Amino acid sequence: METDQAPRIIPIAVGGRFAFDCNPGVACFNACCRDLSQVLTPYDVLRLSRGLGLRTGEFLRRHTACRIGPGSGLPVVSLVPGDPAERTCPFLLPSGCRVYCDRPSSCRTYPLMRAVRRDRVTGRLSEEFLLLREPHCGGFETGPVRTPAEWVAEQGLAPYHAENDRLLEVISVKNRLRPGPLPPPAAGEVAACLYDLDRLRDGLDGSDPRQLGPEAELFAAARTDDLALLHLGMERVKRLLAQPNAGRATQGETAWS
Ligand code: SF4
Ligand code: SF4
Numbered sequence: 001m002e003t004d005q006a007p008r009i010i011p012i013a014v015g016g017r018f019a020f021d022c023n024p025g026v027a028c029f030n031a032c033c034r035d036l037s038q039v040l041t042p043y044d045v046l047r048l049s050r051g052l053g054l055r056t057g058e059f060l061r062r063h064t065a066c067r068i069g070p071g072s073g074l075p076v077v078s079l080v081p082g083d084p085a086e087r088t089c090p091f092l093l094p095s096g097c098r099v100y101c102d103r104p105s106s107c108r109t110y111p112l113m114r115a116v117r118r119d120r121v122t123g124r125l126s127e128e129f130l131l132l133r134e135p136h137c138g139g140f141e142t143g144p145v146r147t148p149a150e151w152v153a154e155q156g157l158a159p160y161h162a163e164n165d166r167l168l169e170v171i172s173v174k175n176r177l178r179p180g181p182l183p184p185p186a187a188g189e190v191a192a193c194l195y196d197l198d199r200l201r202d203g204l205d206g207s208d209p210r211q212l213g214p215e216a217e218l219f220a221a222a223r224t225d226d227l228a229l230l231h232l233g234m235e236r237v238k239r240l241l242a243q244p245n246a247g248r249a250t251q252g253e254t255a256w257s
Helices: 042-052 056-063 105-109 148-154 158-177 184-195 197-204 213-222 226-242
Strands: 008-011 064-068 075-079 112-118 125-133
Touching: 042 056, 042 158, 042 184, 042 197, 042 226, 056 064, 056 197, 064 184, 075 184, 105 112, 105 158, 112 158, 125 158, 148 158, 158 226, 184 197, 184 226, 197 213, 197 226, 213 226
Parallel strands: none
Antiparallel strands: 008 125, 064 075, 112 125
16 A cells, blocks of 8 residues: 555556556455546446436436536536535445446546647647556555556447547637637537437437538437437537527526436
């Protein structure tokens, strides 16, 4: 166990390796699921709601809070702790994580952190990994040695990274076209398109595919394909951000369906 009290963030060189193991036998089992401040990405919300058999709106109402990020001006959705005093994750059971198969990307990534950078000229993304060594975590004492790529594969992170990188594209469009906070109606619409995907799907019935332009292909797939639905939501947000009057409409959508 680490003896120093402050967490340490250690860059991992390309091809670098780290030793780690987490299992029900460690003395600190479940310690990292307390004192929670868990932000969820749109793909996290999709996976968790599907895993729990809830509509996205029901999941969002029961388990999350939404605020506007001071940096991005975009909605930020986070898990509401089950036990307010200990700030315990609502999905934590004595036996472990109740939603393990669909746990959020940050839970899968720990003890790593993934930093992504976009090249301003080519638009290409590059990633690097950092190791977060926290004093309460005994997982570093034993365990197999792996590279970050091996950890990513083992934790099933590839689809999370793909969808989270798509979200970065939305954030980049937002920062370019609409810096600063969005007016509440637009922020509510952005939140609904990114997170309340079942509501978005419900609304497809009233749309005319001939009016959809580049979204037409996604529109057809989104009726049955959840990933296409998520991509449609992201494209809609980009389109909304490109409209100079977005947010001045009266149709504010701040509540989940
Ligand atoms: S989702 Fe699971 S792994 Fe993540 S904090 Fe909650 S209980 Fe822990
Ligand atoms: S604190 Fe570390 S070793 Fe303990 S349960 Fe959490 S991740 Fe596993």
